[in-house]
Amino acid sequence: MSLPVLVAMVVVGISMAVAAVHFTGGSRTAGLADARQALDRFAVDFPDLNPRAIQLTENGNTAFLEFADGRTGIVHAIGDRFLTRVVTPAEIELASLDDSKVLALRLKDFTWRGGRFAFADAAAALAVFKVLNPNGQPVRQEAA
Helix, strand or coil: CCCCHHHHHHHHHHHHHHHHHCCCCEEEECCCHHHHHHHHHHHHHHHCCCEEEEEEEECEEEEEEECCCCEEEEEEEECEEEEHHHHCCHHEEEEEEEECCCEEEECCCCCCCCCEECCCEEEHHHHHHHCCCCCCEECCCCCC
8 A cells, every 4th residue: 555545544544533422412512501501510510509699601611600608610611521510718829810810819729720711890809809719919829
């Protein structure tokens, strides 16, 4: 078999495999349509917790759920799945408002470090920031 024919067969085979994965839902991404969906997804992992407020990011990939005891629930889309966490201010390595609508969050948890979250309005970003960081100042803990 000639090399050009072999290369063509490999290219066609890989293309067909990628197309099969895509058309069977392998490239689908998850998202949160509204606060109700975020609450329902959070309740799957934490059925006994009832938030008093829910804030969604502008792109619908993340929801922050505020609890009366100072903890925060997080529902975050990763690929076609959702990650859920409950965090306290003590578990936060960095929390700051980079812009009036953008929250930068870094957690001490090595399994998910956090990220940058843009909100539709400044009030939502500030509400989440205040719950994550009750002192109101950017939290930066330096390594010893």
